[in-house]
Amino acid sequence: MxxxxxxxxxxxxxxxxxxxxxxxxxxxxxxxxxxxxxxxxxxxxxxxxxxxxxxxxxxxxxxxxxxxxxLASPLPRAYQWCDGSAYLNHVELVRKARNAVMPPEFLHDPLMYQGGSDDFLPPTADIAVADEAYGIDFEGEVAAITGDVPMGIDAAGAAGHIRLLMLVNDVSLRNLIPGELAKGFGFFHGKPSTAFSPVAVTPDELGDAWKDAKVCRPLVTHLNGKQFGAPDAGTDMQFSLADLIAHAAKTRNLRAGCIVGSGTVSNRDASKGFSCLAEIRMIETIENGKPTTPFMKFGDHVRIEMFDGAGKSIFGAIDQTVVKYAA
Structure with missing residues (x-):
């Protein structure tokens, strides 16, 4: 349903x-x-x-x-929002762009941060930002909403606690993130309010596209009316949604309504396009020494959607425009 x-x-x-x-x-x-x-x-x-x-x-x-x-977000506010980084191609590019090697433990120990969950954006709401200089970016992801998850559960058990699935626009302010990470305490200002798809669906709605706790369909992003990327959310996903839920529950119980995100959907095959601006900028940096693709400006429009095999929208579209914040 x-x-x-x-x-x-x-x-x-x-x-x-x-x-x-x-x-x-x-x-x-x-x-x-x-x-x-x-x-x-x-x-x-x-x-x-x-x-x-x-x-x-x-x-x-x-x-x-x-x-x-x-519509508001399926959960307009949630008890917890945890976002992982399941697509190691994205992680590798981030590190390669700054001449750093990906630690081997990243192959079995996923990255995860705890985001703000008290004020999610409706799926068609504007993205209000005070300053373009913050480096405004979108991030297309998939996410699971859980039931009650006991502490210490393994991935096989965690899969049984997935109640609903959604799409995500994990809005990022890229130019604020390096300074925050340098403090050693992780994201805060660099991760403003997140948007989710209009509709949350039970896994059975995906049919064969739901496999091994992965959503195996392309995630289609349009920027200013032009297709920016359609990487497959089930391809190159090192950690399934069940893996990420188990990771989040390592030292705590997760309560019903906890949202766990996949991180930016990313395929090694760059011909599939991208789910965020940062990734193409990293490739430009690796190849040319500096990025040329700009971050989003006021008036820019992003649309994130997923379709079934018959071309029908599964979750509805996240459809947002960047605007200047006015208090």
């Missing part, structure tokens, strides 16, 4: 979305919010599935037209 949150209050108003993304049905009388559904998943999910089946069969009453502009 496919779920979304209509913009309403702090936590949204839960809605079930049809498979073809043409209609949606508010179900807040059944369960007010997605977080509450996750908290009682074993009893609530079957009831939501009944609504989903009726909606897909055209027998549900009260359905309205699907409109991503009316």
């Amino acid at each position: 496919k779920l979304a949150s209509l913009r309403h209050g702090r936590d949204g108003r839960l809605a079930v979305v049809s498979r073809d993304l043409k209609t949606m049905l508010p179900v807040d009388r059944l369960c007010p919010s997605l977080q509450m559904a996750l908290d009682s998943w074993s009893t609530t999910a079957p009831r939501l599935q009944e609504v989903s089946d009726a909606l897909n069969q055209g027998t549900a009453s009260g359905a309205i037209a699907f409109d991503a502009a009316k």
Whole structure:
């Protein structure tokens, strides 16, 4: 099934979305919010599935037209947002661009940071930034929403706690990041509010494209109306979403509604394009000594989407424009 949150209050108003993304049905009388559904998943999910089946069969009453502009993030705020770096090609390029070697432990010990989760951007909301000099970048990713995950679980067990899947635009302010990392305490200002796809889907909606806890479809990014990249999210993924969840749960329990991201989708085959500006800039630096592709400017537009084998959108589109922040 496919779920979304209509913009309403702090936590949204839960809605079930049809498979073809043409209609949606508010179900807040059944369960007010997605977080509450996750908290009682074993009893609530079957009831939501009944609504989903009726909606897909055209027998549900009260359905309205699907409109991503009316939606918040599936989880407008979350208890936890952990973002990994599952695509080692991206990590290798980052290090190679500054003449550094990738440590061998990165092959079995994933990178991960804990991002801000109290104020996610709606999927069609503007990206408001105070200064273009911050180095504005998009990052296309996939992510899982978990149920309750016990501390110390292995990847095989973690896979069973994946409730929903989403797309991500992990907005990055690249020129702020080096100074923050130099302090030794990781990202903060360099990682502003994140955006997620309009719709979160259960893994079964992906069919054969869900394999080994990986989403095996191209992630298509357009920048200012021109295709920027379509790398396959299941290719060159060193760590599956289950691996990343197990890593996050190494020393703590994860509670229902925890979001775990894949990191920037990246393929070794550069002909597939890219999921962030930083990656093409790193290749330019390696080949020419300096980058030539600029970071985003005010007025630039990014669209991130994934399609099934028949060319139909799975999650809806993250569709955002960069604007100057006005207090």
